[in-house]
Amino acid sequence: MARGASTRAIERLIAGAFRTALGRFPTGVALVTAAPGGEPAGLIVNSLTSVSLEPPLLSFCPSRSSLTWARMRRTQRFGVNVLARRHEGFARRASQRGADRFAGVDWELGPGGAPLLTDALAALECDTVAEHAAGDHWIVVGRVENIRISPVDDPLVFFVGAFFGADRGRSVSPIGGV
Numbered sequence: 001m002a003r004g005a006s007t008r009a010i011e012r013l014i015a016g017a018f019r020t021a022l023g024r025f026p027t028g029v030a031l032v033t034a035a036p037g038g039e040p041a042g043l044i045v046n047s048l049t050s051v052s053l054e055p056p057l058l059s060f061c062p063s064r065s066s067l068t069w070a071r072m073r074r075t076q077r078f079g080v081n082v083l084a085r086r087h088e089g090f091a092r093r094a095s096q097r098g099a100d101r102f103a104g105v106d107w108e109l110g111p112g113g114a115p116l117l118t119d120a121l122a123a124l125e126c127d128t129v130a131e132h133a134a135g136d137h138w139i140v141v142g143r144v145e146n147i148r149i150s151p152v153d154d155p156l157v158f159f160v161g162a163f164f165g166a167d168r169g170r171s172v173s174p175i176g177g178v
Helices: 002-023 067-075 085-094
Strands: 030-034 041-045 049-052 057-060 077-082 107-109 115-117 122-134 137-149 156-159 162-165
Touching (some): 030 067, 041 067, 057 122, 067 077, 077 137, 085 156, 085 162, 115 122
Antiparallel strands (some): 030 041, 030 077, 049 057, 057 137, 077 122, 107 115, 156 162
């Protein structure tokens, strides 16, 4: 009995340290969307990453307990809206459980039927090609079918539990630069 309680205490300490450590890794912020039954639904995520260029694949990781993702996944199609610094207030509101994730933003259905923000830094429509259980989350892989890119380049960044804009003035050199 004591061993079980001790193991759970250690797992909680490791989970806290793990969350803190990965919180030191800045990420972008995106609204993943779908239209199950014709109604817009969405999730705020910071787990977005590219997977492949050929074919164009990306992934994100919704919680396995997400009721919103349980509805969205049935469409087998989703949109990814990369958020700008100007979306900070929206992201704060929309990241709360039960929030109306389309309140206060302009959106339209993309060519493939996914809800896309009209002012996202980038908006991509994807077909779901794989979904893998991984701990308390899903790893969802989508094939990009449509892309829209904004000329604006002021991203919303998530770092140590807070939202920020990117400070582009501190760049040492561009990737591939000398």
